[in-house]
Amino acid sequence: MILFTFFINCMARYNYQKKDHSLLSPVFQHYLVAPLVSIIPWGVPANIITILANLFLYLALYFVLDAHLLGRANFIVIPALLLLYLVSKGLDGAQARKTNTETPLGEFWSHFLGTFENGIVLYIMFTFFQVDNVLLFVIALLFNYLSEMAMYYEQYKTGWLVWDHIHTLEKIGLTVLLMVVSSIDVLYQFLIEDRFSSLSLFELFLALVALSGLITFVKTITRSTNLTYGIWLFVLLLVIVSFFSAFLYSPLGVVIIITLYSCLYIGKLLRAHLVDGVERSPGIFTPLFLLIVFFTDDFFDVNTIYIITLYLLVNIVLLAFYTSKALKDHWIWTNPIPAKKRRKTKPKGRIKP
Numbered sequence: 001m002i003l004f005t006f007f008i009n010c011m012a013r014y015n016y017q018k019k020d021h022s023l024l025s026p027v028f029q030h031y032l033v034a035p036l037v038s039i040i041p042w043g044v045p046a047n048i049i050t051i052l053a054n055l056f057l058y059l060a061l062y063f064v065l066d067a068h069l070l071g072r073a074n075f076i077v078i079p080a081l082l083l084l085y086l087v088s089k090g091l092d093g094a095q096a097r098k099t100n101t102e103t104p105l106g107e108f109w110s111h112f113l114g115t116f117e118n119g120i121v122l123y124i125m126f127t128f129f130q131v132d133n134v135l136l137f138v139i140a141l142l143f144n145y146l147s148e149m150a151m152y153y154e155q156y157k158t159g160w161l162v163w164d165h166i167h168t169l170e171k172i173g174l175t176v177l178l179m180v181v182s183s184i185d186v187l188y189q190f191l192i193e194d195r196f197s198s199l200s201l202f203e204l205f206l207a208l209v210a211l212s213g214l215i216t217f218v219k220t221i222t223r224s225t226n227l228t229y230g231i232w233l234f235v236l237l238l239v240i241v242s243f244f245s246a247f248l249y250s251p252l253g254v255v256i257i258i259t260l261y262s263c264l265y266i267g268k269l270l271r272a273h274l275v276d277g278v279e280r281s282p283g284i285f286t287p288l289f290l291l292i293v294f295f296t297d298d299f300f301d302v303n304t305i306y307i308i309t310l311y312l313l314v315n316i317v318l319l320a321f322y323t324s325k326a327l328k329d330h331w332i333w334t335n336p337i338p339a340k341k342r343r344k345t346k347p348k349g350r351i352k353p
Contacts, residue, residue: 053088103330119259143213
C-alpha cells in the first residue's frame with residue numbers, strides 16, 4: 001500500500017505536456033494503438049515496450065547492413081520491423097498512461113532513444129533504395145536533426161513538446177509503404193532509376209523529407225522565445241560536422257557521427273528540461289577534430305572515425321548515467337496494482353482458546 005501511494009504521488013507531480021499536430025496520429029492512435037493497448041496485460045511496464053521498440057529498429061538496421069542474409073525477404077521483414085517499431089512507440093506511452101506510470105525518467109529514455117531514429121531510419125532508406133546522392137542524404141540528416149533539436153529546445157524553454165504535421169509517423173509510414181511496394185521488381189526499379197534531373201523518384205521523396213525537416217525547424221524557431229547563443233552555436237557546429245564528415249568518411253561513417261553528435265546535444269536538452277534547467281554547450285571537440293583531420297593530410301586515417309565515435313559514445317553513456325541517477329526514484333519495472341484489483345484481506349484476530 002505504501003509503495004502504491006508513493007507511485008501515485010510521483011505521477012501526480014509529473015506533468016507531461018504535448019501538442020500532437022501529426023496528420024496520421026489520430027487514425028493511428030484510434031484504430032491501432034488503442035485496440036492493442038487494451039489487450040496488453042496491466043503488469044507489463046512501459047519500459048519493456050520501449051526496449052522492444054528499439055530492438056525492432058536495430059534489427060531492421062542489421063538486416064539492411066547484411067542485405068544478403070535474408071535476400072528477397074528483406075522487402076517484407078524490414079518494413080514489418082519498422083511498422084512494429086512505430087506501433088511499439090505508440091504503445092509505450094499509451095501503456096504508461098493506462099497504468100499511471102508516466103515519469104520523467106521514462107520520458108527521458110523514451111525520447112532520448114527515439115532521437116537516434118532519425119539517423120537510423122534515414123540510413124535504412126539510403127541503403128535499401130540504393131541512393132547515390134550522398135549530399136542529399138547529408139542534407140536530409142542535417143535538417144531532420146535540426147528540427148528534432150528545435151523541438152526539444154522549445155520543450156526545454158516552454159515545457160511543451162510540439163509534434164509538427166509531418167513527423168516520425170508520416171516519414172516511417174510512407175517509407176514502409178514504399179518498401180512493401182518495392183517487393184515488385186518493376187516498381188522497385190521505377191523508384192530507384194533517375195527520372196528528375198538525375199534524381200530518382202525515391203531521392204525526390206528523400207528531398208521532401210529534408211524539406212519537411214527544414215520547415216519544422218524554421219517554424220519552431222520562429223515561434224520560440226528567449227533563444228540563447230547555445231542553439232545557434234549548435235546549428236553552426238552541426239553544419240561543420242555534417243559538411244566535413246561527408247568529405248572524410250563513407251555514408252555509414254557520416255550517419256554515425258552526425259547522429260551521435262546531434263543526439264548528445266538533444267540529450268543535454270532533455271536533461272536540462274527534466275532535471276536541473278541548466279543549458280549545456282553542444283561541445284566543440286568533434287567539429288574541431290574533423291577540421292584538424294580535414295586540413296592535415298598526414299593526420300588523416302580511417303581510424304580517426306573510431307576516435308570520434310568512441311568520444312561521443314562515452315559522453316552519451318555518461319549523460320544517460322547521470323540523468324538516470326538524478327531521476328532514479330522514478331524508474332518503474334513493476335506497475336502498481338490498481339485499487340480495484342488489490343485483494344482485500346481481513347485483519348487477523350486473536351485465536352480463541
